[in-house]
Amino acid sequence: MTDAAAQAKQTAERPGVPIALAGVWKSFDGHPVIQGLNLAAQPGEFLAIVGRSGCGKSTLLRLMAGLAQPDAGKVEVAWRTGARDGGVRMMFQDARLLPWKRVIDNVRLGARGEDADEAARAALAQVGLLEKARAWPHTLSGGQRQRVALARALASRPRLLLLDEPLGALDALTRLEMQRLVEDVWRAHGFTAVLVTHDVAEAIALADRIVLMAGGTIAGEWTVRLPRPRPRDAAFYHLEQEILSAIMDGTAAGGHRAV
Ligand SMILES: Nc1ncnc2c1ncn2[C@@H]1O[C@H](COP(=O)(O)OP(=O)(O)OP(=O)(O)O)[C@@H](O)[C@H]1O
DSSP states (O other): OOHHHHHHHHHHTSOOOOEEEEEEEEEETTEEEEEEEEEEEOTTOEEEEEOSTTSSHHHHHHHHHTSSOOSEEEEEEHHHHSOOOOOEEEEOSSOOOOTTSOHHHHHHTTOOSTTHHHHHHHHHHHTTOGGGTTSOGGGSOHHHHHHHHHHHHHHTOOSEEEEESTTTTSOHHHHHHHHHHHHHHHHHHOOEEEEEOSOHHHHHHHOSEEEEEETTEEEEEEEOOOOSSOOOSHHHHHHHHHHHHHHHHTSOTTSEEEO
């Protein structure tokens, strides 16, 4: 078995965790950003959150991560209510690598226990960057840095991966390649994924379900049943137009639609 396959097998034994937010409110300086929001994700589901800039998507992720607390309502993530085993990881637009540590040592930060070295190498192999193990972060391209950030997340065998526009700064081709990689590792590992993105096509390419945030709550929802990997065909394009219109209007007329 290859390193990558061994890692995938190991982590598949740690299935994704469910998430449940009920009646959640969050204000900043008296301005309500999240207003009575309800949202649930199934174990292993890939959920995408779209919406206008400033509608509260990152705030929602931070609530899920436990980095912010709701003013009212409940945020239940099994890793926090059950065994606290560090199963949540976040990825951001910037990779946030430590510049004074080599690539392998950055990835190792995500790993735990006696087999941390092995887990770090396996994760790096899985993102196709083992040959850069001894490199310094500043010598990598933006896409490679995001691969390292993904490897660092994988090395911790996550049960919930929160992705806050992680591919937003990449060029179009690298972005498409990274989308495929994120999909591959999600399928191999079985974690629950929540992706915030401004790119509706990216949401359709990756998500089982897309939710629209507007007015501090969930204003629309699409269950995407298109086959994976998702061909950019007429159905894909049609759905993209529909979701873009809903974002502009701040509402989805159909409420919840399966496509
Ligand atoms: N820590 C904070 N203190 C004060 N205001 C905040 C804080 N975090 C977020 N906000 C405000 O909450 C609102 C929602 O911000 P948030 O970053 O969640 O939106 P977003 O949908 O992720 O935006 P974008 O798509 O532009 O990244 C904004 O008006 C922002 O200024």
